[in-house]
Every structure is written in C-alpha cells, then in structure tokens.
Amino acid sequence: MLKKIPEETIVRLSYYLRALLYFKEKETPIISSKRLADFLKISHHQLRKDLSYFGQFGRKGVGYSCSKLIESIRDILGLNREWSACVVGFGNLGRALSFYRGFKDEGIIIRAAFDINENKINKDYPHLKVYSLDKMEKVIKKENIQIGIIAVPKTAAEEAAKKLCTCGIKAIFNLAPVKLDVPKEIILKDVDLSCQLTSLTYHLKNLETKQ
Amino acid sequence: MLKKIPEETIVRLSYYLRALLYFKEKETPIISSKRLADFLKISHHQLRKDLSYFGQFGRKGVGYSCSKLIESIRDILGLNREWSACVVGFGNLGRALSFYRGFKDEGIIIRAAFDINENKINKDYPHLKVYSLDKMEKVIKKENIQIGIIAVPKTAAEEAAKKLCTCGIKAIFNLAPVKLDVPKEIILKDVDLSCQLTSLTYHLKNLETKQ
DNA sequence: GTATGTGAACTATTTCACAGCT
DNA sequence: AGCTGTGAAATAGTTCACATAC
Numbered sequence: 001m002l003k004k005i006p007e008e009t010i011v012r013l014s015y016y017l018r019a020l021l022y023f024k025e026k027e028t029p030i031i032s033s034k035r036l037a038d039f040l041k042i043s044h045h046q047l048r049k050d051l052s053y054f055g056q057f058g059r060k061g062v063g064y065s066c067s068k069l070i071e072s073i074r075d076i077l078g079l080n081r082e083w084s085a086c087v088v089g090f091g092n093l094g095r096a097l098s099f100y101r102g103f104k105d106e107g108i109i110i111r112a113a114f115d116i117n118e119n120k121i122n123k124d125y126p127h128l129k130v131y132s133l134d135k136m137e138k139v140i141k142k143e144n145i146q147i148g149i150i151a152v153p154k155t156a157a158e159e160a161a162k163k164l165c166t167c168g169i170k171a172i173f174n175l176a177p178v179k180l181d182v183p184k185e186i187i188l189k190d191v192d193l194s195c196q197l198t199s200l201t202y203h204l205k206n207l208e209t210k211q
Numbered sequence: 212m213l214k215k216i217p218e219e220t221i222v223r224l225s226y227y228l229r230a231l232l233y234f235k236e237k238e239t240p241i242i243s244s245k246r247l248a249d250f251l252k253i254s255h256h257q258l259r260k261d262l263s264y265f266g267q268f269g270r271k272g273v274g275y276s277c278s279k280l281i282e283s284i285r286d287i288l289g290l291n292r293e294w295s296a297c298v299v300g301f302g303n304l305g306r307a308l309s310f311y312r313g314f315k316d317e318g319i320i321i322r323a324a325f326d327i328n329e330n331k332i333n334k335d336y337p338h339l340k341v342y343s344l345d346k347m348e349k350v351i352k353k354e355n356i357q358i359g360i361i362a363v364p365k366t367a368a369e370e371a372a373k374k375l376c377t378c379g380i381k382a383i384f385n386l387a388p389v390k391l392d393v394p395k396e397i398i399l400k401d402v403d404l405s406c407q408l409t410s411l412t413y414h415l416k417n418l419e420t421k422q
Numbered sequence: 423g424t425a426t427g428t429g430a431a432c433t434a435t436t437t438c439a440c441a442g443c444t
Numbered sequence: 445a446g447c448t449g450t451g452a453a454a455t456a457g458t459t460c461a462c463a464t465a466c
Contacts, residue, residue, distance in 0.1 A: 049436075057448095062447065092304075103405060108409070147411060177313055179252050201317075202289055254458080259425095260458075260459085270426075272426075273426085274425065
C-alpha cells in the first residue's frame with residue numbers, strides 16, 4: 001500500500017470489476033486469477049500484482065470470491081457511492097456519453113448537459129436536462145457535480161474547462177483534441193480518439209511494407 | 212530505427228502533428244522542441260527522443276521546420292495517403308465518430324456505417340451511407356475499407372468484430388466495453404471510455420480522504 | 423549562446439519464482 | 445496438487461548529460 005500505484009493498474013481495476021460482474025452473473029461464485037486474466041487477455045501475474053497494491057483479497061489454493069472482490073474493487077475505485085457528472089457539449093458525442101448506461105451502472109450519474117445551441121437547450125430527457133452555458137454555476141452547485149466531461153469542438157474546449165473549474169468542478173474528462181490548461185489540483189484525464197485512431201494507420205502502413 | 216518503438220511514442224506523434232499544424236497556421240515556420248513540448252505539456256527530452264526513433268528532422272541550434280516535420284510525421288504515421296474506414300453501430304457514438312471532422316483531416320475517411328435498426332439504414336448523409344449488416348462484405352470489398360470502428364453495445368461487439376474480420380478488415384478500433392477475440396494479424400486498439408472515466412473516481416476518492 | 427540527437431542513467435512497470443496456505 | 449501474494453529479476457520507458465552543429 002506504500003508503493004506508488006501505476007495509473008494503468010487503476011484503469012485495469014475497472015476491467016476486473018466488469019469481468020467479475022459478468023462471472024458472478026453467468027457462472028461461478030469463485031474465480032481464479034488465471035481464469036479472470038485469460039478472459040481479459042492479460043497475464044495472471046499482472047492481475048494478482050495489481051490487486052496486491054491494495055491488500056489481500058483471495059484465498060490461497062482456492063481463488064477469489066466474485067462478490068467479495070467486486071465489493072473490494074468498488075471500495076478501491078470509490079464506486080461504493082454515487083458521483084455526479086455533467087457533459088459540456090451536447091452534440092453526437094455529448095449525447096452518446098449522456099445516455100451511456102455503463103457510467104450509470106458504475107455509479108457515475110450524468111445530471112446535466114450544457115450547450116450553446118438554442119435548439120438543444122431547455123430540453124428534458126428522462127434523467128437529464130440540457131442547459132445553456134450560463135446556468136452552469138447554478139446547476140453544478142445545486143446538483144453537487146464533481147466531474148465535468150468535455151465533448152465540445154476543440155476551439156471551445158479551453159473555455160469549457162475554465163468555466164468548469166471556476167464552477168468548482170474537481171475532475172475533468174476531456175474528449176476534445178486539445179491539451180487543457182487547468183489548475184494542478186484538478187484531476188484531468190484526456191481521451192483523444194483521433195490520436196488513438198491514427199496510431200492504427202501507423203501499424204497498417206508497417207504491415208504493408210513488411211509484406 | 213532498430214530499437215523497439217513504444218506504442219506511446221506512436222500516439223504522441225499524432226499529438227505532435229496536430230500541434231505542428233496549429234503552429235504552422237498560427238505562428239511560425241520554425242519551432243523548437245522546447246516550445247512544442249511546452250504547448251503539449253510534455254518534456255522536450257521526450258519529444259526529441261520520440262522523433263529520434265525515426266531519424267533526424269531538425270537543425271541543431273535552430274529547431275524544426277514546421278512544414279517539413281509535418282510531412283515527416285505524416286510519412287511515419289502513414290497519413291500521406293487516404294485510409295477508408297467504416298463504423299459498426301450507428302447510435303449516438305457511431306454517429307459522433309462518423310461525422311467527426313478530425314479523422315477526415317488526418318486522411319481517415321469513413322465511407323460507410325452499419326446498423327441493424329431498420330429506421331437507421333439506407334439513409335444517405337453527405338459523405339456516408341448507412342447499410343444493414345448483411346451488406347457489410349459487399350461494401351467493405353467495394354470501398355476497399357481497411358479499418359473497422361466498433362460502436363455497438365457490448366453484447367453485439369464480439370459478433371461485429373467477427374463479421375469485420377471475415378469481410379477482410381485489417382484493423383479494428385473498438386469502443387465497446389469488451390475484450391475482443393480477433394486473429395492475431397488483425398491490429399486491434401481498444402478505447403474503453405467507461406474504464407477511463409472510472410479511474411477519475413479513484414483519484415476523487417483519494418483527494419477526499421487526504422483532506 | 424542556442425538547439426538537436428543520442429547513449430547512458432534512472433525510473434517505472436511487468437514478469438518471474440517461489441514461499442505459504444487450502 | 446492448486447492457487448494466492450510478493451520480493452526480486454527483467455524489461456520497458458523516460459529523463460539526463462553532453463557531444464555536435466548553427
């Protein structure tokens with residue numbers, strides 16, 4: 001528990017959690033690291049090492065109780081409680097994120113979306129309302145929103161981030177293709193789909209030249 | 212050029228490319244590694260090291276010519292030609308990816324989308340047509356599509372991947388929250404938004420317990 | 423003086439080997 | 445025998461230091 005925990009370990013814990021939910025549902029109450037790791041196409045060493053950063057969760061010679069390990073990982077990731085999020089930018093990507101069930105299953109609830117487009121705002125969806133940007137501060141405070149998801153075009157991303165920060169957000173999940181400037185106490189995670197996709201063409205090109 | 216190149220280096224090259232386009236447009240024809248690195252919030256050592264895997268692109272004591280480095284990185288990433296892609300799953304996420312300009316700017320053109328929903332198929336959009344799944348083979352062959360983007364719900368992802376593979380796709384960009392089983396010659400890249408988002412709650416929780 | 427390019431040093435992460443429990 | 449947990453070894457990736465060029 002004293003050593004530095006790799007960020008990749010944290011992300012993998014999410015994978016473990018999801019797989020465990022599947023196994024608990026589908027198959028067996030007890031699972032070995034080998035079985036779980038095979039399912040996720042990683043090594044069982046890695047899985048056990050990742051868990052060992054946080055404690056001991058299995059029984060030697062036996063394996064892990066799915067439901068107990070699920071609870072433990074939920075504790076570690078802070079998913080034993082609800083978190084409130086909002087989406088900035090209600091285009092296709094923003095909508096996709098707003099309605100994605102997977103977040104909700106993990107206790108991350110998207111309470112509000114913001115956009116500048118008059119045609120999009122003030123619309124009510126089952127568990128979500130779309131507001132204009134100038135309502136941000138009020139809504140974030142009222143709903144106690146901690147996480148901001150940026151899904152605006154790149155030219156608007158920096159401004160969206162600034163606004164989220166001044167409204168008291170604690171973490172930003174940025175899907176816009178820009179490196180944001182945010183105060184260091186803000187937890188920031190970038191996912192740049194375009195850069196990830198482009199890495200495929202590199203490998204495709206090399207595949208061709210090898211042949 | 213002989214050493215193994217980290218995958219992260221490949222992804223960062225995309226970042227460099229995008230930043231260089233910005234600088235070429237906005238500011239100056241010559242840029243130093245320091246300036247570019249600061250802009251991207253990485254170290255200048257890292258930037259130069261990344262480039263050094265592929266050759267020498269700068270002038271000592273001077274810096275890099277933006278346009279020359281842009282061309283070099285395009286060559287490295289295989290972006291000096293067009294690539295054809297298709298999207299499987301035309302929900303909000305599929306639509307977002309289908310219409311995202313950023314891919315097109317980098318030469319990755321989404322030629323077709325596939326869905327099972329009768330209401331979505333056979334619709335024409337400016338540069339894209341939506342087909343039913345059973346047209347996949349024909350369309351992929353005809354349009355010479357090399358990249359498949361999976362944006363279906365998790366229960367449909369494995370089947371989508373299988374179908375793409377039998378249709379002769381070379382690379383898969385998977386946004387569904389499942390680890391896919393694909394032949395090893397297929398280039399596979401997963402982006403799991405839910406696991407990435409969840410890693411934020413881990414840090415948020417730790418932020419709170421620290422205070 | 424300024425900036426690149428790169429082997430070497432360092433740090434981080436993964437994999438291994440095996441002790442210990444069932 | 446089968447499986448976990450973990451220090452140690454191996455590997456991968458980043459940062460540094462400095463030689464070289466402008």
